[in-house]
Amino acid sequence: MFKLLEPNKIFSVTSKAPKYVLFLFIVVLSVGLTEALILSPEDYKQSHAVRIMYVHVPAAWITLGIFSSITFLSILGYIFKIKNFFLIAKSLAPSGFVFNIIALVTGSIWGKPTWGTWWAWDARITSMLILALFYLMYLLAWRIYENKEQLYKITSIITILGIINIPIIKYSVDWWNTLHQPASINILSKSSIHSSMLFPLFIMTAAFALFSLLIFLMKYNTELIKIKNKGLDRL
Amino acid sequence: MYGRKVKLRFFFIILVLITLILSVFLVLKSLEENVVYFKSPSDIKTLSETNKNKIRVGGMVKKNSISIKEKKLNFIITDFENEINVSYSGAVPNLFSEGKGVVAEGYLKDKSFFLATKILAKHDENYMPPEVKAALEEK
Numbered sequence: 001m002f003k004l005l006e007p008n009k010i011f012s013v014t015s016k017a018p019k020y021v022l023f024l025f026i027v028v029l030s031v032g033l034t035e036a037l038i039l040s041p042e043d044y045k046q047s048h049a050v051r052i053m054y055v056h057v058p059a060a061w062i063t064l065g066i067f068s069s070i071t072f073l074s075i076l077g078y079i080f081k082i083k084n085f086f087l088i089a090k091s092l093a094p095s096g097f098v099f100n101i102i103a104l105v106t107g108s109i110w111g112k113p114t115w116g117t118w119w120a121w122d123a124r125i126t127s128m129l130i131l132a133l134f135y136l137m138y139l140l141a142w143r144i145y146e147n148k149e150q151l152y153k154i155t156s157i158i159t160i161l162g163i164i165n166i167p168i169i170k171y172s173v174d175w176w177n178t179l180h181q182p183a184s185i186n187i188l189s190k191s192s193i194h195s196s197m198l199f200p201l202f203i204m205t206a207a208f209a210l211f212s213l214l215i216f217l218m219k220y221n222t223e224l225i226k227i228k229n230k231g232l233d234r235l
Numbered sequence: 236m237y238g239r240k241v242k243l244r245f246f247f248i249i250l251v252l253i254t255l256i257l258s259v260f261l262v263l264k265s266l267e268e269n270v271v272y273f274k275s276p277s278d279i280k281t282l283s284e285t286n287k288n289k290i291r292v293g294g295m296v297k298k299n300s301i302s303i304k305e306k307k308l309n310f311i312i313t314d315f316e317n318e319i320n321v322s323y324s325g326a327v328p329n330l331f332s333e334g335k336g337v338v339a340e341g342y343l344k345d346k347s348f349f350l351a352t353k354i355l356a357k358h359d360e361n362y363m364p365p366e367v368k369a370a371l372e373e374k
Contacts, residue, residue, distance in 0.1 A: 041364030050362060079244045115355045116328030122272035164259050177271040179338055184360040194363035
């Protein structure tokens with residue numbers, strides 16, 4: 001089992017994976033964009049502005065998912081002292097940050113024609129901005145500190161502080177009056193998005209997930225090559 | 236199965252998380268007044284005094300309440316329990332219409348009259364093609 005965790009073994013898989021993931025990403029993205037931009041109907045109230053949702057919502061889901069994964073990996077890495085988990089977390093962070101920015105920017109572009117403002121300091125939008133700051137802190141910490149032990153501690157602390165924000169983002173629209181609308185898709189109840197609009201939404205989510213996987217693999221491979229170059233034979 | 240250190244680190248993380256969650260919860264609970272983006276007409280009714288600060292009022296635009304007099308746009312915001320009269324001059328967002336959500340930013344003149352300086356439309360969580368909306372309305 002632990003033989004699998006040798007950098008060479010992992011690298012032999014992860015170095016070949018990106019080209020397949022890239023191919024799959026291009027296919028899924030083309031289907032998703034065709035659905036979202038051409039085939040899906042316009043909304044009864046906001047007409048074509050609804051198409052921004054097909055980028056905004058998947059980006060927001062992915063960024064929340066990635067931050068939760070980073071925290072989970074960091075906590076496990078801290079408790080069980082598994083260095084590999086920290087490297088996986090580090091490699092996941094850039095795409096999570098990019099999708100956070102995409103969610104904020106597309107939200108702003110959507111907000112101007114629908115709400116009438118680019119930005120509002122409501123609970124959902126502000127907590128999403130705070131998440132972007134946590135991502136930034138996390139990414140900067142990896143650049144600032146050299147000492148590995150120190151790095152693992154500091155990045156863990158940042159993720160643990162940041163994870164408290166995740167349920168706040170999720171439930172901000174239910175707990176308080178916000179300008180942002182409440183969630184349309186619930187696991188327990190019927191979705192308030194029409195099925196013809198749900199399909200492109202899920203395809204775009206799959207495309208963004210594949211993109212994150214692609215960036216993750218590229219980052220992770222770089223980390224493995226660094227380890228190999230230092231002549232270390234295990235993580 | 237796991238070492239003593241591993242168990243200690245596990246309980247340490249759990250403690251840190253519980254402490255953080257509780258303290259953030261307490262802070263947000265006490266700041267509730269300021270975390271909300273807008274007040275409803277019912278909240279305005281229960282205010283003890285009307286001060287001069289800029290506030291936001293949100294709710295639905297009451298059906299058949301929009302009227303334009305001397306370049307002033309007047310309408311009523313309702314939360315189906317209480318309502319408040321709003322007066323505004325300026326551009327409104329495209330989605331501003333009767334029976335839809337709205338957030339008005341401005342000053343309270345008294346508990347039933349609000350002078351808005353900015354109007355934002357609030358979008359709800361429903362998304363559907365126009366044909367489906369038309370079919371729903373026919374029912």
